[in-house]
Amino acid sequence: MRRTDRLFDLIQILRDGRLHRASEIAEKLEVSVRTIWRDMTTLAASGLPVEGERGVGYILRAPITLPPMILNAVELDALRLGLRLAAESGDVPLARAARALAKKVAAVTPAPTKDPEGLFAFPGPTDKTAPKHLPLLRRAIKTHERVTITYIDPRGTESHSDIRPLALEKQGRVSTLAAYCEARNDFRSFRVDRIVAVTLTGERFPDEADKTLAAYRARLEHEPLRIEL
Numbered sequence: 001m002r003r004t005d006r007l008f009d010l011i012q013i014l015r016d017g018r019l020h021r022a023s024e025i026a027e028k029l030e031v032s033v034r035t036i037w038r039d040m041t042t043l044a045a046s047g048l049p050v051e052g053e054r055g056v057g058y059i060l061r062a063p064i065t066l067p068p069m070i071l072n073a074v075e076l077d078a079l080r081l082g083l084r085l086a087a088e089s090g091d092v093p094l095a096r097a098a099r100a101l102a103k104k105v106a107a108v109t110p111a112p113t114k115d116p117e118g119l120f121a122f123p124g125p126t127d128k129t130a131p132k133h134l135p136l137l138r139r140a141i142k143t144h145e146r147v148t149i150t151y152i153d154p155r156g157t158e159s160h161s162d163i164r165p166l167a168l169e170k171q172g173r174v175s176t177l178a179a180y181c182e183a184r185n186d187f188r189s190f191r192v193d194r195i196v197a198v199t200l201t202g203e204r205f206p207d208e209a210d211k212t213l214a215a216y217r218a219r220l221e222h223e224p225l226r227i228e229l
Helices: 003-014 022-029 033-045 073-087 092-108 131-143 213-222
Strands: 050-053 057-060 145-152 158-171 174-181 186-191 195-204
Touching: 003 022, 003 033, 003 057, 022 033, 022 057, 033 050, 073 092, 092 131, 131 145, 131 158, 131 195, 158 186, 158 213, 174 213, 186 213
Parallel strands: none
Antiparallel strands: 050 057, 145 158, 145 195, 158 174, 174 186
């Protein structure tokens, strides 16, 4: 059995939401227990909500399939445009996933009557200059993990900041990182293309009401936020 087929079968086994021991899965798929351990690590690393450990078992904590949906023409355009935007991103894993998803959508929907490219402004050159940091930043945003970034300003001055990453955004043609800066005790917006290094600290930050994304959004409604150019 090809590994891709085996991974697909693993997902089907886990979809029932029950705890499955590696030995039972290995017997069903006719492979070794070590192979199942490696495959489970691969599934978890790909972002699937697989939990478990050797000697205990594995379980899928959340559904990974969407219910049937009927989309109207405008909703379908929005889906295609969103996928095109993600596919043009400098974030390599996200772009790869968007292209794969676009193929799945194309296989089950009518061909568009008009090329969506002319309907939307897609990422500019600055998005191509900092792709390697985007997966780490997305991960830190999801897990509420503090990071240390190395930043280069237009004069070539290097600085280091310990931040709470909150969201990746677009400011015109520039991608920015909304964050709470620990040293300044204030919100900041950093240009992603000027971030030259990102270090995960392994330290989760708490949800403090005045330092959250909601507080950042509320702040923007009353005063412009400084962008670190």
